[in-house]
Amino acid sequence: MAATETRLLLLGTVMLFEPVNGYQLRRELLSWQVEDWAHVNPGSIYSGLATLARQGNLARHDLVDGSREVAVYTSTPLGRREFEKLWRAAVETPDILSPLPFHTGMALMPLMSRTAVREALRARLANLDANARAQLAQERPAEAVPPHVLVLADLWMGMGQTEREWLVNLMARVDRGDFGLRGEPADWEAPADDPGWQMANDRQRYLELISRKG
Amino acid sequence: MAATETRLLLLGTVMLFEPVNGYQLRRELLSWQVEDWAHVNPGSIYSGLATLARQGNLARHDLVDGSREVAVYTSTPLGRREFEKLWRAAVETPDILSPLPFHTGMALMPLMSRTAVREALRARLANLDANARAQLAQERPAEAVPPHVLVLADLWMGMGQTEREWLVNLMARVDRGDFGLRGEPADWEAPADDPGWQMANDRQRYLELISRKG
DNA sequence: GCAGCCATGTTCAATGTTGAACACTGTCGA
DNA sequence: TCGACAGTGTTCAACATTGAACATGGCTGC
Numbered sequence: 001m002a003a004t005e006t007r008l009l010l011l012g013t014v015m016l017f018e019p020v021n022g023y024q025l026r027r028e029l030l031s032w033q034v035e036d037w038a039h040v041n042p043g044s045i046y047s048g049l050a051t052l053a054r055q056g057n058l059a060r061h062d063l064v065d066g067s068r069e070v071a072v073y074t075s076t077p078l079g080r081r082e083f084e085k086l087w088r089a090a091v092e093t094p095d096i097l098s099p100l101p102f103h104t105g106m107a108l109m110p111l112m113s114r115t116a117v118r119e120a121l122r123a124r125l126a127n128l129d130a131n132a133r134a135q136l137a138q139e140r141p142a143e144a145v146p147p148h149v150l151v152l153a154d155l156w157m158g159m160g161q162t163e164r165e166w167l168v169n170l171m172a173r174v175d176r177g178d179f180g181l182r183g184e185p186a187d188w189e190a191p192a193d194d195p196g197w198q199m200a201n202d203r204q205r206y207l208e209l210i211s212r213k214g
Numbered sequence: 215m216a217a218t219e220t221r222l223l224l225l226g227t228v229m230l231f232e233p234v235n236g237y238q239l240r241r242e243l244l245s246w247q248v249e250d251w252a253h254v255n256p257g258s259i260y261s262g263l264a265t266l267a268r269q270g271n272l273a274r275h276d277l278v279d280g281s282r283e284v285a286v287y288t289s290t291p292l293g294r295r296e297f298e299k300l301w302r303a304a305v306e307t308p309d310i311l312s313p314l315p316f317h318t319g320m321a322l323m324p325l326m327s328r329t330a331v332r333e334a335l336r337a338r339l340a341n342l343d344a345n346a347r348a349q350l351a352q353e354r355p356a357e358a359v360p361p362h363v364l365v366l367a368d369l370w371m372g373m374g375q376t377e378r379e380w381l382v383n384l385m386a387r388v389d390r391g392d393f394g395l396r397g398e399p400a401d402w403e404a405p406a407d408d409p410g411w412q413m414a415n416d417r418q419r420y421l422e423l424i425s426r427k428g
Numbered sequence: 429g430c431a432g433c434c435a436t437g438t439t440c441a442a443t444g445t446t447g448a449a450c451a452c453t454g455t456c457g458a
Numbered sequence: 459t460c461g462a463c464a465g466t467g468t469t470c471a472a473c474a475t476t477g478a479a480c481a482t483g484g485c486t487g488c
Contacts, residue, residue, distance in 0.1 A: 235466090235467070235468095236467070236468070237465095237466055237467045237468080238466095238467095240467090241466090256467090256468075256469090257468095257469080257470080260467090260468065260469075282466085282467080283467090284466095284467070285467085285468085
């Protein structure tokens, strides 16, 4: 399922802003310029939310907000466990040919504790090195592969090396306490025009409506 | 459409081996270890071929081969033009977040002439540099982005730089005549256990069956 | 007070993707 | 000669994705 990163993204973004509706998520994701990468057409968001709700990873609340009906989502304990699993997999598994899961994971890093982040990054580094060793050990002899394909292996090696250096740096920053992670004070505040601020009001109202319904 | 690289891959592989059936393509693609990246489940291949045929990019021939019915595909002039368009786009457009189209393009490089390859790689280099400049010019000020997202930009810059060096190297090799490209003698022969060899027999038989049907 | 327009929130038909499962053929040993 | 099994070639229902289009509300200017 290529949909893994969409699941991760939706689940994580709901956790950041819950309770939220689909339109708010879309607005926020657009402001992240996520359109550039992930599959976040309106349809994907709504059907993704529906799927996650069906699986019990999200709870759907059909609220009447003023004169309007809104479908508002919150995460469930199951969904939060699922998120951690997806997040770990995305961050621990290097994949040169689809960097998206990792980038999605980085964007959602503040939802994880410092310990968890540290462990996941360490695992990524180990896997990166294991991949590099495996590639040098070349299961397939060079003669079995045409030259124009062989040359791609050099690119991969280089990319792996570049990422490794960057990753070591990132791990050092995590170790010395950079970034506001889960259970820590935020290290950063969104600018005034961020849609996240507009959401805050709705969030409060949604919370009341949900508790009123029980 | 994320299906662009599937279209490119199928169209190109058909051109390499035509006339071919879906099973042969699948076998060949598996031997390329394409499963690791592209969406090449059996279903994708057959439905992809059907779509390309419907659009006139491929011709489908329903042959009776011995006691068996086989659906065999050949490329059309329209399809070959479409391939060139897709190939150029894949190779000329750098995209850090989905390297697949480029890798697919590289794998299919022998279908293009040396001039075309040279031009496309030059265009890629120009785009790579343009992207790097755009990123340095930072439309968004650093304060508008949380630190854990900002740090990804460093990774992208590094990746871009690594690819640039590799690309300059590759261009030099193309300039000095490496790789057997379209209209040139092959510079490489597949090992004896490559499914490409098994295909050669069927190819001849398919050709006869097609010409007999007219 | 109403016409026009943007913002909000969602649906849906068309299309693509997944991978298990089907159906058939050949072959090799018991 | 039978049955097991690997190889060949394809289909299909379930599911995901696409993005245009719908429906409604509120604001703004006239």
